[in-house]
Amino acid sequence: MSKAFVDYLERLKGSRTWTAARAALRRSLAFPPGEYPPVLPYVEAFVDGEGWEREAHYLVAALYALKDGAHQEGRTLAQALRQAGQARDSKSVGKRFQALLDADRDQLPFRLRQAVGLVEGGLDFAKLLEDLLLWFDGRRRVQVRWAREYYGVREEETQEEIEEVKA
Amino acid sequence: MAKFNLLEEPWIPVREGGRVREVSLWEALVRAPAIERIETPSPLEEAALHRLLLAVLYRALPPVGGFWDALDLLERGEFDSKALEGYLSRFHDRFYLFHEEAPFLQIPDLPTKDPLPWAKLLPEMASGNNPTLFDHTTEANVPLAAYAQAARALLVHQAYAPGGLLKRLGVTSAKDAPLARPAAFLVVGENLFQTLVLNLVPQKDPGVPVWELPPLRTQDVAGHATKWPLQGAARVYAWPSRGVLLLDEGSGVRAIAYGPGVEPLEVGFRDPMVAHRLDAKGQVSPLRLSVEKSFWRDFSAMLPAAGGSFPATLAHALRLAEELGLRRELRVPGQVSDQAKVLDVRREVYPLPQGFLSPVAEELLQKGLELAEEVGRALSGVARRVAQGLLGDKDPEELRRFQDSLPLLRLYWAELDGRFPQFLEKLAGPGAMDFWREEVRRAALRAWEETRAFLGTEGRHLKALAEGERVMGSALAPTWGKEGKTP
Numbered sequence: 001m002s003k004a005f006v007d008y009l010e011r012l013k014g015s016r017t018w019t020a021a022r023a024a025l026r027r028s029l030a031f032p033p034g035e036y037p038p039v040l041p042y043v044e045a046f047v048d049g050e051g052w053e054r055e056a057h058y059l060v061a062a063l064y065a066l067k068d069g070a071h072q073e074g075r076t077l078a079q080a081l082r083q084a085g086q087a088r089d090s091k092s093v094g095k096r097f098q099a100l101l102d103a104d105r106d107q108l109p110f111r112l113r114q115a116v117g118l119v120e121g122g123l124d125f126a127k128l129l130e131d132l133l134l135w136f137d138g139r140r141r142v143q144v145r146w147a148r149e150y151y152g153v154r155e156e157e158t159q160e161e162i163e164e165v166k167a
Numbered sequence: 168m169a170k171f172n173l174l175e176e177p178w179i180p181v182r183e184g185g186r187v188r189e190v191s192l193w194e195a196l197v198r199a200p201a202i203e204r205i206e207t208p209s210p211l212e213e214a215a216l217h218r219l220l221l222a223v224l225y226r227a228l229p230p231v232g233g234f235w236d237a238l239d240l241l242e243r244g245e246f247d248s249k250a251l252e253g254y255l256s257r258f259h260d261r262f263y264l265f266h267e268e269a270p271f272l273q274i275p276d277l278p279t280k281d282p283l284p285w286a287k288l289l290p291e292m293a294s295g296n297n298p299t300l301f302d303h304t305t306e307a308n309v310p311l312a313a314y315a316q317a318a319r320a321l322l323v324h325q326a327y328a329p330g331g332l333l334k335r336l337g338v339t340s341a342k343d344a345p346l347a348r349p350a351a352f353l354v355v356g357e358n359l360f361q362t363l364v365l366n367l368v369p370q371k372d373p374g375v376p377v378w379e380l381p382p383l384r385t386q387d388v389a390g391h392a393t394k395w396p397l398q399g400a401a402r403v404y405a406w407p408s409r410g411v412l413l414l415d416e417g418s419g420v421r422a423i424a425y426g427p428g429v430e431p432l433e434v435g436f437r438d439p440m441v442a443h444r445l446d447a448k449g450q451v452s453p454l455r456l457s458v459e460k461s462f463w464r465d466f467s468a469m470l471p472a473a474g475g476s477f478p479a480t481l482a483h484a485l486r487l488a489e490e491l492g493l494r495r496e497l498r499v500p501g502q503v504s505d506q507a508k509v510l511d512v513r514r515e516v517y518p519l520p521q522g523f524l525s526p527v528a529e530e531l532l533q534k535g536l537e538l539a540e541e542v543g544r545a546l547s548g549v550a551r552r553v554a555q556g557l558l559g560d561k562d563p564e565e566l567r568r569f570q571d572s573l574p575l576l577r578l579y580w581a582e583l584d585g586r587f588p589q590f591l592e593k594l595a596g597p598g599a600m601d602f603w604r605e606e607v608r609r610a611a612l613r614a615w616e617e618t619r620a621f622l623g624t625e626g627r628h629l630k631a632l633a634e635g636e637r638v639m640g641s642a643l644a645p646t647w648g649k650e651g652k653t654p
Contacts, residue, residue: 101626140624147629152637 002060005046006071009061009125011067025065029113033058052105056132057110063116064125067138072122076131078149080119093118097150101143108135135154170266170415171314173271173604174255177317179216180360182206185329189315192262193255195220200245210500210514211290215322216353218404218440220363225373226402227254237487241364245467261378264318265415269382269462271318273327274426276385277412278336284309285317285413287325290502290509311419325408325428331507336410337390338427344408345431347398349453350501351440351460351533354519356493363521365484365495368439374399377407385410392547397431398441406431437479456501456603460580461585462515467536470529485524495519518588522595529595535603538645539583542607543576546614550575552638553622556631560594575618582610608643616637 012021021042028036033055034043043061047054050096056102064071096100103111116123131142177189182203195202205216206635228250231237240246255262262271269275286309312320330343354365387393389412393648397403410426437443441455444465454469456462469475489496497519503511522528547570554570586606593599615636622628 098626098630101629109507140629143624143626143629144619144632148636151630151633167394 002126002133003125005057005060005129006064007109008046009064009069010071011045018069021120022065025062028058029062029066029109032064033049033109043111055105055109056129056135057114058118060125060129060132061131063112063123065115066116067123069123070122071125073124073126075122075124076127076146076149077115077123080121086120087120101146103163105136108132118133120153169260169263169266171309171318171338172259172309173262173264173318174259176314180204180207187415192220192223193251194332195225195250195359196246196363199363200358201428202359204355204359204362209289210512211323211327211346211502211513212319212500214346214353214357214440215326216319216499217353217362217366218326218351219322221367222373222401223255223377224363224402225365225626226329226376227251231367231369234483234486237364237367237369237483238490240367241361241491241498243529246361246363250310258262258378261382262284264314264321264413269378269385271414272321272407273349274385274407274410275382275386275412277424277426278385279424280410280415282414283425285423286318286419287423288317288411289318290327290329290504290512309421311416311420311421317413317420317592320644321411321413322409326404327502328408329502329504329507329509333427334427336385338388340426341409342431344367344617345403345406345438346440346501348455348497348502348504349438349441350456351502351653352478353440353498354480354488355496355498356484356488361493365487368400368401368479368483370439372475375407376401383407383410384446385426391427391430394430396434396436400435400557403436403438410597425599432526437476439479441484442469442478442481443476444468451476456499456503456511456513456515457512458503460586461584462499463517463556463584464518464536464540464580467533470533472529472533482524485519488519489524492521498598513654518592520592520595523591525595529592531599532591535590539607541645542611542642543579544577545638545645546575546611548634549615549638549642550618553618553635555629557622560653573618574621575614578614578617579610583607586610604638612641644647 012018021039024036024038025042028037028039034040034057039058039061043058049056081093083099084096096111096118099107100111100115131146134142172192173191176190177194179190179192179195180187181190181195181197182205183201183285184203190198190202194206205213207213207216209394222247224559228240228247231240260266261271265270267275294621324344326343326344326346327346328341330341333339354362356362356365395402397406407428408431409428411426411428412425413420414422414424438453444454445468446452454475457465467473469477471477484495487493496515497517498518500511500514502509503513508627519654550570550573551566553573553575554566558567558569560565576589583606585601590599590603590606593602618635619632622632
């Protein structure tokens, strides 16, 4: 389902209305998701009713616009942030990532926007939508997976770890 | 007045025909083939009672000279009751719990000033410096002990009293009783008769037990006047470690007179029930139970390949049982003490599979234990990484405390505690090592999952966990079959 939504966004990007749509979607990031009337025509057909599911769609559409439609299948936000952190060699990316993991429903739009802003290159928006839909799962499986992707095994470090553990 | 003869009165708890009852010492020996086993909730009592029965057998039976004698005895299926009767009637008078001249394992004329509560005899009971750990008896209201109970407590105390301050009769401090610290190894067969023969390790000279000697008196123990070499199973198994006199109240025992016993002189004698290991300093020391780990983790320390030695009972019993194809299990009762404080009283039970003694099985066992320890060490690296990830580089003491509070290692070992007996059973067959490798891996992963759930899911926890997991991957590397296949 999230795949279909992103396919739709991709088609939108290819159409003549994209420039206007992109501007409206970017602008919508200043409002709570789904509450900026000019973007309703682009998203509302994909959601029914109220609730987090609706907000998540608006949020992803706006982030997609923010990145100018740079969709790259398979590249998750956590991976992209890790690369961003490595490239800048700065601790602030890590801090923001942690804040993102702990974000509640009110904080999430702002922190996501910040995080996406840090990333170079494309993102897998279908995966992002899928994850956001499960964000409030009691076992926090999405956050766990993100943490794994961000802090997880880096091949070149494995050997050194083994030595350290044995010491 | 002589009272409560241990050869005639019931006081040894046994399981027979599915029920537990008390029998006399005489009955325990003569009816041993019909009795399933000695059955008591106290591990220490179990060891002490077996040792008393064995001490009697060493002296009453024609000496068991070696493997073939023992095999003959096992095949006969019962003890020679004529020999038993001859011996026990000769020393009948020495087995009275209360006696003017020679109370059993006691000193008749101990000063009765400052008596102690009888609970002093048992480490499980709160008294003196025993922690109130197992029981909430207070010294002010000591319950009356039945004679049978007092007799067993006396036996336990003589075998297990930890050394330490005494301050009576000119003796300031007393030495450890023979089993105060080492773990005892008992191989248990299908019935009490088999069990006793399996543990009746041939002795060149079993020594003279205390009931064959003139009764000890206060003057013999005051100022440790009497010292005996700690030698000969019959003597060591019923060693008068302390001067005790049970004070009869007519229907039971509430108090005891107390003093020093015979001082043991260390000699080269090795207690047949005790295993030895080569410690880090190159010294041979008896294997003990420990508070924080189960005994099986020390199994390999006593393997000959590691410079240790099997307890004689285990080596002897295994050969016999193997020859006759008997079912057997290993029971390791013991207490864990720190100085004079008893921290734990425990009994561990393990199966002893056929083929356990083969060099291949021994090597597999050793490898298996090494693998478990290796992964255990790696897991503590994981725990350290999680602690660091969460707390940052705080002071090492705090990190260590947090690390210890993680359930990771405890769960890992607890999980393996439950699986080890199966590994033992499989040792002689094919695939033992593959089985164990998988169990070790699973135990580690399960412990890790629990630790995850334990820690929490805030961002900083997730970060620490993800980093721990990274170390976890390499921690489990040894279980991914680098040793090759099992023969």
